[in-house]
Amino acid sequence: MSERRILSGMRATNPRLHLGNYEGALRNWIRLQSDYRVFCMVADYHALTTMGDVPPDLAYNSREVAKDYIAAGIDPDKSPIFIQSQVPEHAELHLIFSMVTGLGKLERVPTYKEKREDLAEGRQVSYGLLGYPVLQAADILLYRPYGVPVGKDQAPHLELSREVGRSFNAAFGAEVFPEFKDIIDDDDLRSKLPGLDVDENGQLRKMSKSYDNCIYLTDDADAVAQKVKSAFTTPSKMRKTDPGIPEGCAVCQYLKLYSPDWQTQWEEDRRGERGCMQNKNDLIERLNEFLVPFRERRKDLDDASIDAILKRGREEARDVASETMAEVRRAMRLI
Numbered sequence: 001m002s003e004r005r006i007l008s009g010m011r012a013t014n015p016r017l018h019l020g021n022y023e024g025a026l027r028n029w030i031r032l033q034s035d036y037r038v039f040c041m042v043a044d045y046h047a048l049t050t051m052g053d054v055p056p057d058l059a060y061n062s063r064e065v066a067k068d069y070i071a072a073g074i075d076p077d078k079s080p081i082f083i084q085s086q087v088p089e090h091a092e093l094h095l096i097f098s099m100v101t102g103l104g105k106l107e108r109v110p111t112y113k114e115k116r117e118d119l120a121e122g123r124q125v126s127y128g129l130l131g132y133p134v135l136q137a138a139d140i141l142l143y144r145p146y147g148v149p150v151g152k153d154q155a156p157h158l159e160l161s162r163e164v165g166r167s168f169n170a171a172f173g174a175e176v177f178p179e180f181k182d183i184i185d186d187d188d189l190r191s192k193l194p195g196l197d198v199d200e201n202g203q204l205r206k207m208s209k210s211y212d213n214c215i216y217l218t219d220d221a222d223a224v225a226q227k228v229k230s231a232f233t234t235p236s237k238m239r240k241t242d243p244g245i246p247e248g249c250a251v252c253q254y255l256k257l258y259s260p261d262w263q264t265q266w267e268e269d270r271r272g273e274r275g276c277m278q279n280k281n282d283l284i285e286r287l288n289e290f291l292v293p294f295r296e297r298r299k300d301l302d303d304a305s306i307d308a309i310l311k312r313g314r315e316e317a318r319d320v321a322s323e324t325m326a327e328v329r330r331a332m333r334l335i
């Protein structure tokens with residue numbers, strides 16, 4: 001198959017995608033659509049690796065995530081959209097990859113190390129969580145893509161995926177999996193968009209579906225206003241005349257992306273010539289303008305048309321995946 005492919009996905013942990021998902025990843029998927037076949041996966045199995053006591057409604061979440069892909073600008077006539085669990089080859093290759101992946105490598109993955117603190121507090125950490133980078137390697141390598149567009153948080157996982165591919169090739173003496181490229185935005189703000197809050201050390205942290213610090217692509221004008229009003233700003237700036245530190249202020253960070261006047265706004269903020277409320281009001285206006293096309297496109301999407309799109313996507317994904325699996329089986333002398 002000579003057509004160049006791109007593969008990427010979002011976890012179905014939540015039915016809504018946020019601005020970070022868009023700026024860090026989706027924007028690049030959309031851009032790449034004109035030159036590549038962009039396979040857009042909804043990673044439903046991955047949502048189970050960090051689930052709490054109540055399992056997520058995966059069927060609902062997955063369909064809604066697919067709608068957000070289209071609302072953001074993915075063209076389903078050009079780019080297959082599919083659900084991970086509907087292509088059983090993902091689970092199959094995951095099993096095979098688990099045989100060529102060292103445990104030490106998985107235990108060193110930063111997200112796993114973070115989660116292990118939960119273990120210390122008596123909560124369970126699953127085998128699935130430890131192994132999820134192996135599933136991710138299978139997700140990617142099944143499509144033997146040219147590149148994988150993601151946010152910066154995914155860089156260590158992509159490196160691990162490449163290593164898994166190399167280990168398979170070395171173990172079975174066949175070049176089944178060629179190397180792929182990370183496609184991570186050069187702009188540090190876009191590739192790791194901060195959320196509306198701060199971590200326990202008072203530092204901005206990544207916008208994440210699991211932190212409840214998000215502006216969602218489908219938030220209406222009132223939700224955006226209410227969230228921005230309660231967003232984190234320079235803590236020592238109590239009144240307008242106090243100097244601000246735009247680098248550490250979530251609102252100023254967003255102004256940099258969404259306001260053409262951000263440089264003046266930052267300077268005035270720094271000099272104590274601008275108040276946080278003024279920044280917030282300007283941002284609310286800009287963000288609401290920015291989100292109009294998403295809201296417009298999304299309201300026309302119904303479940304029946306999404307199901308038809310997902311069915312077509314699954315068929316195309318399975319064609320590619322089953323071809324890869326045939327090569328995998330031959331390399332392993334399973335057949």
Ligand code: ATP
Nearest residue numbers: 010011013020024150151191192193207208209210
């Ligand atoms: P969860 O908290 O459930 O892991 P998430 O918000 O981290 O959700 P994912 O589904 O894990 O979202 O990630 C989907 C894609 O969006 C990945 O490519 C990831 O790197 C990217 N991404 C997620 N959050 C951000 C962010 N704040 N800035 C830039 N890219 C992001």
Ligand code: MG
Nearest residue numbers: 011153208209
């Ligand atoms: Mg994530």
